[in-house]
Amino acid sequence: MFVDVVFWVMTVVAVVMGAAVFVVDSMARATYALALSFVAVGVQVLLLHQDYVGVIVILMMVMEMAVMAVYMVMFMGMNPALMPMSMVHDKRKALAAASVVFLTLAAGALLIPWPTRRGQPSSDTTRALGEALMGSKMLVMTVVSPVMVATIVAGIVIASKRSRYDRLGDDLRGAADHSADPQRGGVGR
Amino acid sequence: MTLQTVLLLAAALFSIGLYGAISQQVVVMVMMGLELMINGLILAAAGFWWFLFPHPSGQVLLMVIIAAMTVEMAIGFAVATLLHRDHEADMTDMAGDLSE
Structure with missing residues (x-):
């Protein structure tokens, strides 16, 4: 029960923050949204009993996003938190491609008769x-x-x-x- | 939490990342899209590992995915630095050297 609640909360955080990366109007916010999305995925990897990989994902991504924030301040020559921006091309085609890919993958995930688990995890x-x-x-x-x-x-x-x-x-x-x-x-x- | 729900989430993350990687113009944002796609891969691999075949070799595969992500980021930052240094470019459309 507890695991399920945490899983769904982290699912919402991962997807909403992942989408926010390309919706928010500043690079600093996009960076921190991506960091949050990664932390949520790291927690889910922990829920899947891969303690080491989960911790590595969280630590690595938090550091990487910190580097990315510094990088943007360095090269964009502005305070990225205050600079609205929307720099996209072919938005409609990109949305269509992403939707088709999602529907295909989701259909595969739901329709394929996945085999039952083989073997037991080590303690x-x-x-x-x-x-x-x-x-x-x-x-x-x-x-x-x-x-x-x-x-x-x-x-x-x-x-x-x-x-x-x-x-x-x-x-x-x-x-x-x-x-x-x-x-x-x-x-x- | 089932394999299906984990894979659905992974598919969502992958698709959002794909949208970003295709549509964004700023090099760093394209890299963020790629990161998000790899993020989905990590989760899908972790789900397959736990629900289908929890053998240590699956975890090793995850380490390889994370290593690939590190390489992508490091070289991506270096290339973006070079682009910026060479022709003050931070947009993919400004980096058409190889297409000319």
């Missing part, structure tokens, strides 16, 4: 996840880890203002031009 799902990641599913960890490192490197390379490729050319063999650098830096090239 401590977090421990089971840890043992899977460090045991039989270690390949997943060994693949995700380099992907994360590559993401960090790629993010910095894409976003950095003036890298060694700008100074030394694509093959890194050009003459160093430090004229546009605020500080010379480097290792004496």
Whole structure:
């Protein structure tokens, strides 16, 4: 009973806040609406007995939305909470596409005769996840880890203002031009 | 709380995200739409896991989805920074370099 009440409350929060992201007229409000929607989904993942994943979703999304808010203040050059905005194109087609997708998915969810549950969950799902990641599913960890490192490197390379490729050319063999650098830096090239 | 209700909610979140990803013009808002779609995926995967096959390997799949979401956000922010730096653009319509 308690679980059902929490589930339905979180369902309403997740959907209303998710829709609010594209309805409210400021980016700051949209960011916090999305954060709330994610927290609601995180709580539902907790209700589905995936303690670790649920907590990760909540923590990660709250931090991510905080970063996003800072990002918007940085780049939009305005106080995003005070700036009304509506920047959409093809609204009608987008609404139609989204409606068709929802109806198709909902029909699938309701009409497919889902099988009954196979197997029983372990008593401590977090421990089971840890043992899977460090045991039989270690390949997943060994693949995700380099992907994360590559993401960090790629993010910095894409976003950095003036890298060694700008100074030394694509093959890194050009003459160093430090004229546009605020500080010379480097290792004496 | 049944598998059907969880999947319905996931479908709703996915569709709202799809609407945003298609219709929004600001790059960051498009990213928010993508996030919402992945949000629905996380919930659907969690529902399938609990109601159909509560084996630890399903949780590992969820971790992969979350990792994909992190990568999307990090690279998305970096690309938006580059766009802004390069031609003061924060709208998708202003970033038509590859179509020219």
